Amino acid sequence: MKIRFVDNHRVSSGSSYFSAFVSRQTIFILVCGSLLGFSIAIMTVMSFGANYEDRPIIIYNARQQEGIAPTDGGSLSDTLYREVKVLCWVMTNPANHKTKAWSVRQTWGQRCNKLLFMSTESDGDLQPVVLPFSEGREQLWNKTREAFKHVYDHYLEEFDWFLKADDDTYVVMENLRYMLYPYSSEDPIYFGYRFKDYYNEIEQGYMSGGAGYVLSRDALRRFVEEAYPMRNENCSSGDVYKAEDNELGRCLQAVGVKAGDSREGYQERFHPFVPAHHFFDQFRFAPESENWFKNMSWYPHLHGWGCCSNRSITFHYIEPEMMYVYHYFLYFLRPVGVNYNAITVLPQKLPSQTLK
Numbered sequence: 499m500k501i502r503f504v505d506n507h508r509v510s511s512g513s514s515y516f517s518a519f520v521s522r523q524t525i526f527i528l529v530c531g532s533l534l535g536f537s538i539a540i541m542t543v544m545s546f547g548a549n550y551e552d553r554p555i556i557i558y559n560a561r562q563q564e565g566i567a568p569t570d571g572g573s574l575s576d577t578l579y580r581e582v583k584v585l586c587w588v589m590t591n592p593a594n595h596k597t598k599a600w601s602v603r604q605t606w607g608q609r610c611n612k613l614l615f616m617s618t619e620s621d622g623d624l625q626p627v628v629l630p631f632s633e634g635r636e637q638l639w640n641k642t643r644e645a646f647k648h649v650y651d652h653y654l655e656e657f658d659w660f661l662k663a664d665d666d667t668y669v670v671m672e673n674l675r676y677m678l679y680p681y682s683s684e685d686p687i688y689f690g691y692r693f694k695d696y697y698n699e700i701e702q703g704y705m706s707g708g709a710g711y712v713l714s715r716d717a718l719r720r721f722v723e724e725a726y727p728m729r730n731e732n733c734s735s736g737d738v739y740k741a742e743d744n745e746l747g748r749c750l751q752a753v754g755v756k757a758g759d760s761r762e763g764y765q766e767r768f769h770p771f772v773p774a775h776h777f778f779d780q781f782r783f784a785p786e787s788e789n790w791f792k793n794m795s796w797y798p799h800l801h802g803w804g805c806c807s808n809r810s811i812t813f814h815y816i817e818p819e820m821m822y823v824y825h826y827f828l829y830f831l832r833p834v835g836v837n838y839n840a841i842t843v844l845p846q847k848l849p850s851q852t853l854k
Protein backbone atom coordinates (compact mmCIF):
# COMPACT_ATOMS: atom_id res chain seq x y z
CA MET A 499 0.00 0.00 0.00
CA LYS A 500 1.25 3.48 -0.84
CA ILE A 501 1.17 6.05 1.91
CA ARG A 502 1.14 9.69 0.93
CA PHE A 503 2.07 12.49 3.28
CA VAL A 504 -0.11 15.52 2.88
CA ASP A 505 2.55 17.92 4.15
CA ASN A 506 6.03 16.72 3.12
CA HIS A 507 7.86 19.66 4.56
CA ARG A 508 6.74 19.04 8.09
CA VAL A 509 7.41 15.33 7.89
CA SER A 510 11.04 15.69 6.75
CA SER A 511 11.98 18.51 9.09
CA GLY A 512 10.41 16.53 11.90
CA SER A 513 12.54 13.43 11.25
CA SER A 514 15.87 15.29 11.06
CA TYR A 515 15.08 16.97 14.33
CA PHE A 516 14.34 13.52 15.73
CA SER A 517 17.61 11.79 14.59
CA ALA A 518 19.86 14.58 15.84
CA PHE A 519 18.90 13.96 19.45
CA VAL A 520 18.53 10.18 19.65
CA SER A 521 21.38 7.61 19.51
CA ARG A 522 21.33 4.67 17.10
CA GLN A 523 21.06 2.19 19.95
CA THR A 524 17.97 3.86 21.30
CA ILE A 525 16.43 3.78 17.85
CA PHE A 526 17.28 0.08 17.52
CA ILE A 527 15.61 -0.73 20.85
CA LEU A 528 12.66 1.45 19.96
CA VAL A 529 12.17 -0.24 16.58
CA CYS A 530 12.49 -3.77 18.03
CA GLY A 531 10.12 -2.87 20.85
CA SER A 532 7.53 -1.44 18.50
CA LEU A 533 7.78 -4.45 16.19
CA LEU A 534 7.27 -6.83 19.11
CA GLY A 535 4.40 -4.79 20.47
CA PHE A 536 2.82 -4.53 17.04
CA SER A 537 3.08 -8.30 16.47
CA ILE A 538 1.48 -9.02 19.84
CA ALA A 539 -1.31 -6.59 19.05
CA ILE A 540 -1.91 -8.17 15.62
CA MET A 541 -1.89 -11.66 17.13
CA THR A 542 -4.34 -10.61 19.81
CA VAL A 543 -6.66 -9.02 17.28
CA MET A 544 -6.44 -12.05 15.01
CA SER A 545 -7.10 -14.61 17.70
CA PHE A 546 -9.99 -12.48 18.92
CA GLY A 547 -11.36 -12.27 15.39
CA ALA A 548 -10.99 -16.00 14.92
CA ASN A 549 -12.83 -16.97 18.09
CA TYR A 550 -15.31 -14.33 18.93
CA GLU A 551 -18.10 -15.81 16.87
CA ASP A 552 -18.22 -18.67 19.37
CA ARG A 553 -18.32 -16.47 22.44
CA PRO A 554 -21.49 -15.19 23.95
CA ILE A 555 -21.85 -11.47 23.50
CA ILE A 556 -23.98 -10.00 26.20
CA ILE A 557 -23.79 -6.43 27.38
CA TYR A 558 -25.03 -5.85 30.90
CA ASN A 559 -25.72 -2.32 31.96
CA ALA A 560 -28.59 -0.13 32.92
CA ARG A 561 -28.32 2.26 30.02
CA GLN A 562 -28.90 -0.48 27.53
CA GLN A 563 -32.44 -0.87 28.77
CA GLU A 564 -33.33 2.48 27.23
CA GLY A 565 -31.92 1.37 23.92
CA ILE A 566 -34.09 -1.69 23.72
CA ALA A 567 -37.43 -0.11 24.50
CA PRO A 568 -39.89 -1.04 21.74
CA THR A 569 -40.67 2.59 20.94
CA ASP A 570 -39.53 6.04 21.96
CA GLY A 571 -42.67 6.95 23.85
CA GLY A 572 -45.35 9.36 22.76
CA SER A 573 -43.89 9.92 19.32
CA LEU A 574 -44.70 8.87 15.79
CA SER A 575 -42.88 5.59 16.36
CA ASP A 576 -45.53 4.74 18.97
CA THR A 577 -48.34 5.34 16.51
CA LEU A 578 -46.57 3.17 13.97
CA TYR A 579 -45.93 0.46 16.57
CA ARG A 580 -49.66 0.31 17.30
CA GLU A 581 -50.94 0.63 13.74
CA VAL A 582 -48.47 -1.50 11.79
CA LYS A 583 -48.07 -4.67 13.83
CA VAL A 584 -45.08 -6.67 12.68
CA LEU A 585 -44.19 -10.16 13.79
CA CYS A 586 -40.49 -10.83 13.21
CA TRP A 587 -39.12 -14.31 12.88
CA VAL A 588 -35.40 -14.85 12.77
CA MET A 589 -33.76 -17.84 11.13
CA THR A 590 -31.02 -19.16 13.39
CA ASN A 591 -29.28 -22.40 14.40
CA PRO A 592 -27.90 -23.81 17.66
CA ALA A 593 -24.34 -22.59 17.05
CA ASN A 594 -25.61 -19.00 16.83
CA HIS A 595 -27.99 -18.93 19.79
CA LYS A 596 -25.60 -17.20 22.20
CA THR A 597 -23.96 -14.92 19.65
CA LYS A 598 -25.81 -13.72 16.55
CA ALA A 599 -29.32 -14.56 17.70
CA TRP A 600 -28.70 -13.08 21.12
CA SER A 601 -27.47 -9.81 19.65
CA VAL A 602 -30.69 -9.58 17.61
CA ARG A 603 -32.70 -10.20 20.75
CA GLN A 604 -30.82 -7.48 22.62
CA THR A 605 -31.10 -4.86 19.89
CA TRP A 606 -33.58 -4.42 17.03
CA GLY A 607 -35.56 -7.55 17.92
CA GLN A 608 -36.96 -5.71 20.95
CA ARG A 609 -38.72 -3.29 18.65
CA CYS A 610 -40.78 -5.96 16.87
CA ASN A 611 -44.38 -6.40 18.05
CA LYS A 612 -43.50 -10.08 18.44
CA LEU A 613 -40.10 -11.73 18.06
CA LEU A 614 -39.60 -15.42 17.33
CA PHE A 615 -36.42 -17.37 16.69
CA MET A 616 -36.61 -20.44 14.49
CA SER A 617 -34.02 -23.09 15.27
CA THR A 618 -33.60 -26.84 15.50
CA GLU A 619 -32.68 -27.21 19.21
CA SER A 620 -34.16 -25.76 22.36
CA ASP A 621 -32.35 -23.19 24.48
CA GLY A 622 -33.44 -21.96 27.91
CA ASP A 623 -32.31 -18.39 27.33
CA LEU A 624 -33.28 -17.76 23.71
CA GLN A 625 -36.40 -19.97 23.78
CA PRO A 626 -36.59 -20.52 20.03
CA VAL A 627 -39.34 -22.35 18.22
CA VAL A 628 -37.82 -25.79 17.63
CA LEU A 629 -38.40 -27.06 14.10
CA PRO A 630 -38.06 -30.82 13.51
CA PHE A 631 -35.13 -30.80 11.12
CA SER A 632 -31.44 -31.51 11.20
CA GLU A 633 -29.12 -28.54 10.81
CA GLY A 634 -27.60 -27.49 7.51
CA ARG A 635 -28.00 -25.25 4.49
CA GLU A 636 -30.00 -27.85 2.62
CA GLN A 637 -32.70 -27.61 5.31
CA LEU A 638 -33.30 -23.89 4.87
CA TRP A 639 -36.29 -24.34 2.63
CA ASN A 640 -37.76 -26.93 5.00
CA LYS A 641 -37.22 -24.57 7.93
CA THR A 642 -38.68 -21.59 6.11
CA ARG A 643 -41.81 -23.48 5.11
CA GLU A 644 -42.40 -24.75 8.64
CA ALA A 645 -41.59 -21.38 10.18
CA PHE A 646 -44.31 -19.69 8.13
CA LYS A 647 -46.68 -22.56 8.94
CA HIS A 648 -46.00 -22.08 12.67
CA VAL A 649 -46.54 -18.32 12.40
CA TYR A 650 -49.77 -18.88 10.44
CA ASP A 651 -51.08 -21.41 12.96
CA HIS A 652 -50.46 -19.21 16.01
CA TYR A 653 -50.36 -15.55 14.98
CA LEU A 654 -52.14 -14.90 11.67
CA GLU A 655 -54.90 -12.69 13.06
CA GLU A 656 -52.82 -10.96 15.72
CA PHE A 657 -50.31 -9.25 13.41
CA ASP A 658 -50.48 -7.42 10.08
CA TRP A 659 -47.07 -8.15 8.59
CA PHE A 660 -44.64 -11.05 8.93
CA LEU A 661 -40.94 -10.32 8.59
CA LYS A 662 -38.32 -12.97 8.03
CA ALA A 663 -34.73 -11.99 8.82
CA ASP A 664 -31.46 -13.84 9.32
CA ASP A 665 -29.59 -13.69 12.61
CA ASP A 666 -27.05 -11.37 10.95
CA THR A 667 -29.62 -8.97 9.49
CA TYR A 668 -30.07 -5.60 11.21
CA VAL A 669 -33.59 -4.18 10.83
CA VAL A 670 -34.70 -0.61 11.51
CA MET A 671 -38.23 -1.44 12.61
CA GLU A 672 -39.52 2.15 12.55
CA ASN A 673 -38.57 2.52 8.89
CA LEU A 674 -40.12 -0.82 8.05
CA ARG A 675 -43.43 0.27 9.56
CA TYR A 676 -43.23 3.63 7.80
CA MET A 677 -42.77 1.91 4.42
CA LEU A 678 -45.63 -0.51 5.09
CA TYR A 679 -48.03 2.06 6.52
CA PRO A 680 -49.78 3.03 3.24
CA TYR A 681 -50.42 -0.61 2.26
CA SER A 682 -53.24 -2.84 3.36
CA SER A 683 -52.08 -6.11 4.88
CA GLU A 684 -55.15 -7.68 3.27
CA ASP A 685 -53.55 -7.20 -0.13
CA PRO A 686 -51.35 -10.04 -1.45
CA ILE A 687 -47.94 -8.36 -1.45
CA TYR A 688 -44.43 -8.81 -0.09
CA PHE A 689 -41.34 -6.60 0.03
CA GLY A 690 -37.58 -6.99 0.25
CA TYR A 691 -34.45 -6.54 -1.87
CA ARG A 692 -35.61 -7.59 -5.32
CA PHE A 693 -33.54 -9.96 -7.44
CA LYS A 694 -34.12 -11.18 -10.99
CA ASP A 695 -34.51 -14.90 -11.31
CA TYR A 696 -31.38 -16.26 -12.98
CA TYR A 697 -33.39 -18.63 -15.19
CA ASN A 698 -36.22 -16.14 -15.75
CA GLU A 699 -38.80 -18.58 -14.45
CA ILE A 700 -40.05 -16.24 -11.75
CA GLU A 701 -41.18 -13.35 -13.93
CA GLN A 702 -41.61 -10.87 -11.08
CA GLY A 703 -38.29 -11.81 -9.47
CA TYR A 704 -37.86 -12.70 -5.80
CA MET A 705 -36.57 -11.16 -2.58
CA SER A 706 -33.09 -11.73 -1.17
CA GLY A 707 -33.16 -13.92 1.94
CA GLY A 708 -30.32 -12.19 3.77
CA ALA A 709 -31.75 -8.69 3.37
CA GLY A 710 -34.97 -9.97 4.91
CA TYR A 711 -38.48 -9.88 3.45
CA VAL A 712 -41.89 -9.03 4.79
CA LEU A 713 -45.20 -10.68 3.84
CA SER A 714 -48.64 -9.15 4.28
CA ARG A 715 -51.21 -11.17 6.22
CA ASP A 716 -52.87 -12.10 2.94
CA ALA A 717 -49.54 -13.20 1.44
CA LEU A 718 -48.91 -15.45 4.44
CA ARG A 719 -52.44 -16.85 4.21
CA ARG A 720 -52.00 -17.64 0.51
CA PHE A 721 -48.60 -19.22 1.06
CA VAL A 722 -49.74 -21.56 3.82
CA GLU A 723 -53.21 -22.36 2.47
CA GLU A 724 -52.40 -22.66 -1.23
CA ALA A 725 -48.68 -23.28 -1.71
CA TYR A 726 -47.46 -25.10 1.41
CA PRO A 727 -49.78 -28.13 1.10
CA MET A 728 -48.46 -28.88 -2.41
CA ARG A 729 -51.52 -27.66 -4.19
CA ASN A 730 -49.42 -25.76 -6.69
CA GLU A 731 -47.12 -27.33 -9.22
CA ASN A 732 -44.88 -24.25 -9.14
CA CYS A 733 -44.05 -24.59 -5.47
CA SER A 734 -41.81 -27.42 -4.32
CA SER A 735 -42.03 -29.40 -1.09
CA GLY A 736 -39.35 -29.28 1.59
CA ASP A 737 -38.01 -32.62 0.38
CA VAL A 738 -36.25 -30.93 -2.50
CA TYR A 739 -33.09 -28.94 -1.85
CA LYS A 740 -33.90 -25.36 -2.89
CA ALA A 741 -32.50 -21.91 -2.29
CA GLU A 742 -34.96 -20.67 0.30
CA ASP A 743 -35.42 -17.13 -1.01
CA ASN A 744 -35.71 -18.09 -4.67
CA GLU A 745 -38.18 -20.86 -3.90
CA LEU A 746 -40.32 -18.68 -1.66
CA GLY A 747 -40.47 -16.12 -4.48
CA ARG A 748 -41.55 -18.85 -6.89
CA CYS A 749 -44.29 -20.06 -4.53
CA LEU A 750 -45.56 -16.57 -3.78
CA GLN A 751 -45.79 -15.70 -7.45
CA ALA A 752 -47.61 -18.96 -8.07
CA VAL A 753 -50.30 -18.04 -5.53
CA GLY A 754 -50.71 -14.47 -6.80
CA VAL A 755 -48.62 -12.53 -4.29
CA LYS A 756 -47.12 -9.44 -5.85
CA ALA A 757 -43.44 -8.51 -5.49
CA GLY A 758 -43.56 -4.95 -4.14
CA ASP A 759 -41.16 -2.08 -4.84
CA SER A 760 -39.56 -1.26 -1.50
CA ARG A 761 -37.46 1.65 -2.73
CA GLU A 762 -37.83 5.26 -1.69
CA GLY A 763 -37.54 7.06 -5.01
CA TYR A 764 -34.59 5.35 -6.66
CA GLN A 765 -32.90 4.46 -3.39
CA GLU A 766 -33.02 0.99 -1.91
CA ARG A 767 -34.25 0.34 1.62
CA PHE A 768 -33.46 -3.37 1.96
CA HIS A 769 -29.77 -4.21 1.53
CA PRO A 770 -28.20 -7.67 1.07
CA PHE A 771 -24.74 -6.52 2.27
CA VAL A 772 -23.08 -4.33 4.87
CA PRO A 773 -23.45 -0.59 4.20
CA ALA A 774 -19.85 -0.17 2.94
CA HIS A 775 -20.50 -2.66 0.13
CA HIS A 776 -23.39 -0.58 -1.09
CA PHE A 777 -21.66 2.76 -0.67
CA PHE A 778 -18.48 1.66 -2.45
CA ASP A 779 -19.70 -1.14 -4.75
CA GLN A 780 -17.85 -4.25 -3.67
CA PHE A 781 -17.47 -5.31 -7.31
CA ARG A 782 -15.74 -2.13 -8.47
CA PHE A 783 -12.38 -3.88 -9.00
CA ALA A 784 -13.92 -6.99 -10.57
CA PRO A 785 -14.49 -7.54 -14.29
CA GLU A 786 -18.03 -6.80 -15.42
CA SER A 787 -18.55 -10.49 -16.15
CA GLU A 788 -18.18 -11.29 -12.44
CA ASN A 789 -20.59 -8.69 -11.21
CA TRP A 790 -23.39 -11.12 -10.42
CA PHE A 791 -24.94 -8.69 -7.97
CA LYS A 792 -25.51 -6.00 -10.60
CA ASN A 793 -26.64 -8.68 -13.01
CA MET A 794 -29.22 -10.05 -10.64
CA SER A 795 -30.58 -6.87 -9.11
CA TRP A 796 -34.01 -5.91 -10.34
CA TYR A 797 -33.45 -2.16 -10.14
CA PRO A 798 -30.39 -0.21 -11.33
CA HIS A 799 -27.60 0.17 -8.79
CA LEU A 800 -26.65 3.44 -7.19
CA HIS A 801 -23.50 3.91 -5.14
CA GLY A 802 -22.15 6.61 -2.87
CA TRP A 803 -24.72 8.65 -0.97
CA GLY A 804 -27.39 7.48 -3.40
CA CYS A 805 -26.94 3.82 -2.49
CA CYS A 806 -29.21 3.82 0.45
CA SER A 807 -32.44 5.53 1.31
CA ASN A 808 -32.39 7.82 4.34
CA ARG A 809 -35.12 5.53 5.57
CA SER A 810 -33.24 2.28 4.95
CA ILE A 811 -34.69 -0.76 6.64
CA THR A 812 -32.16 -3.59 6.59
CA PHE A 813 -28.49 -4.42 6.20
CA HIS A 814 -27.02 -7.91 6.09
CA TYR A 815 -23.84 -9.69 7.26
CA ILE A 816 -23.84 -7.67 10.46
CA GLU A 817 -21.59 -9.34 13.06
CA PRO A 818 -23.00 -9.62 16.58
CA GLU A 819 -20.80 -6.89 18.01
CA MET A 820 -21.65 -4.54 15.16
CA MET A 821 -25.33 -5.03 15.91
CA TYR A 822 -24.84 -3.31 19.22
CA VAL A 823 -22.82 -0.61 17.49
CA TYR A 824 -25.57 -0.01 14.91
CA HIS A 825 -28.04 0.20 17.71
CA TYR A 826 -25.91 2.76 19.48
CA PHE A 827 -25.55 4.86 16.31
CA LEU A 828 -29.28 4.73 15.60
CA TYR A 829 -30.83 5.14 19.01
CA PHE A 830 -28.20 6.67 21.31
CA LEU A 831 -25.63 8.81 19.49
CA ARG A 832 -26.89 12.31 18.66
CA PRO A 833 -24.72 15.17 17.38
CA VAL A 834 -25.62 18.17 19.50
CA GLY A 835 -27.70 20.82 17.76
CA VAL A 836 -28.28 18.97 14.49
CA ASN A 837 -31.76 19.35 13.07
CA TYR A 838 -32.72 15.98 11.65
CA ASN A 839 -35.72 17.19 9.60
CA ALA A 840 -37.50 14.24 11.10
CA ILE A 841 -40.68 13.00 9.46
CA THR A 842 -43.67 14.06 11.51
CA VAL A 843 -46.63 13.05 9.33
CA LEU A 844 -47.60 9.70 7.91
CA PRO A 845 -48.40 9.20 4.21
CA GLN A 846 -51.91 8.63 2.82
CA LYS A 847 -53.09 5.04 2.95
CA LEU A 848 -53.47 3.36 -0.42
CA PRO A 849 -56.93 1.96 -1.07
CA SER A 850 -56.96 -1.81 -0.66
CA GLN A 851 -56.90 -3.93 -3.83
CA THR A 852 -55.13 -1.24 -5.84
CA LEU A 853 -52.59 -3.91 -6.62
CA LYS A 854 -54.78 -5.94 -8.85
Ligand SMILES: *[C@@H]1O[C@H](CO)[C@@H](O)[C@H](O)[C@H]1NC(C)=O
Nearest residue numbers: 699701729730731732752753
Ligand atom coordinates in the same frame (compact mmCIF):
# COMPACT_ATOMS: atom_id res chain seq x y z
C1 LIG B 1 -46.67 -22.68 -13.27
O1 LIG B 1 -45.81 -21.81 -13.99
C2 LIG B 1 -45.95 -21.86 -15.40
C3 LIG B 1 -44.89 -20.97 -16.01
O2 LIG B 1 -44.90 -19.70 -15.39
C4 LIG B 1 -47.37 -21.46 -15.78
O3 LIG B 1 -47.54 -21.55 -17.16
C5 LIG B 1 -48.37 -22.35 -15.06
O4 LIG B 1 -49.69 -21.93 -15.31
C6 LIG B 1 -48.13 -22.34 -13.57
N1 LIG B 1 -49.02 -23.27 -12.88
C7 LIG B 1 -49.82 -22.90 -11.87
C8 LIG B 1 -50.69 -23.97 -11.28
O5 LIG B 1 -49.86 -21.76 -11.43
Ligand SMILES: *[C@@H]1O[C@H](CO)[C@@H](O)[C@H](O)[C@H]1NC(C)=O
Nearest residue numbers: 631636637640736737738739
Ligand atom coordinates in the same frame (compact mmCIF):
# COMPACT_ATOMS: atom_id res chain seq x y z
C1 LIG C 1 -36.97 -31.85 4.68
O1 LIG C 1 -37.49 -32.53 5.80
C2 LIG C 1 -38.04 -33.81 5.51
C3 LIG C 1 -38.66 -34.33 6.79
O2 LIG C 1 -37.74 -34.36 7.83
C4 LIG C 1 -36.95 -34.71 4.95
O3 LIG C 1 -37.51 -35.96 4.59
C5 LIG C 1 -36.32 -34.06 3.72
O4 LIG C 1 -35.23 -34.83 3.26
C6 LIG C 1 -35.84 -32.65 4.07
N1 LIG C 1 -35.36 -31.98 2.88
C7 LIG C 1 -34.05 -31.92 2.53
C8 LIG C 1 -33.73 -31.13 1.30
O5 LIG C 1 -33.16 -32.44 3.18
Ligand SMILES: *[C@@H]1O[C@H](CO)[C@@H](O)[C@H](O)[C@H]1NC(C)=O
Nearest residue numbers: 696697786787788789790793
Ligand atom coordinates in the same frame (compact mmCIF):
# COMPACT_ATOMS: atom_id res chain seq x y z
C1 LIG D 1 -26.15 -12.65 -15.89
O1 LIG D 1 -27.41 -13.30 -16.05
C2 LIG D 1 -27.56 -14.11 -17.22
C3 LIG D 1 -28.93 -14.73 -17.20
O2 LIG D 1 -29.91 -13.84 -16.79
C4 LIG D 1 -26.47 -15.18 -17.26
O3 LIG D 1 -26.54 -15.87 -18.48
C5 LIG D 1 -25.08 -14.55 -17.08
O4 LIG D 1 -24.11 -15.56 -16.98
C6 LIG D 1 -25.08 -13.71 -15.82
N1 LIG D 1 -23.77 -13.08 -15.63
C7 LIG D 1 -23.18 -13.06 -14.42
C8 LIG D 1 -21.90 -12.31 -14.34
O5 LIG D 1 -23.65 -13.60 -13.44
Ligand SMILES: *[C@@H]1O[C@H](CO)[C@@H](O)[C@H](O)[C@H]1NC(C)=O
Nearest residue numbers: 762763765807808809838839
Ligand atom coordinates in the same frame (compact mmCIF):
# COMPACT_ATOMS: atom_id res chain seq x y z
C1 LIG E 1 -30.99 12.37 3.04
O1 LIG E 1 -30.59 13.15 4.16
C2 LIG E 1 -29.63 14.16 3.84
C3 LIG E 1 -29.23 14.82 5.15
O2 LIG E 1 -30.35 15.33 5.80
C4 LIG E 1 -30.22 15.14 2.84
O3 LIG E 1 -29.26 16.11 2.50
C5 LIG E 1 -30.67 14.37 1.60
O4 LIG E 1 -31.30 15.25 0.70
C6 LIG E 1 -31.61 13.25 1.99
N1 LIG E 1 -31.91 12.48 0.79
C7 LIG E 1 -33.13 12.41 0.30
C8 LIG E 1 -33.28 11.63 -0.98
O5 LIG E 1 -34.10 12.91 0.83
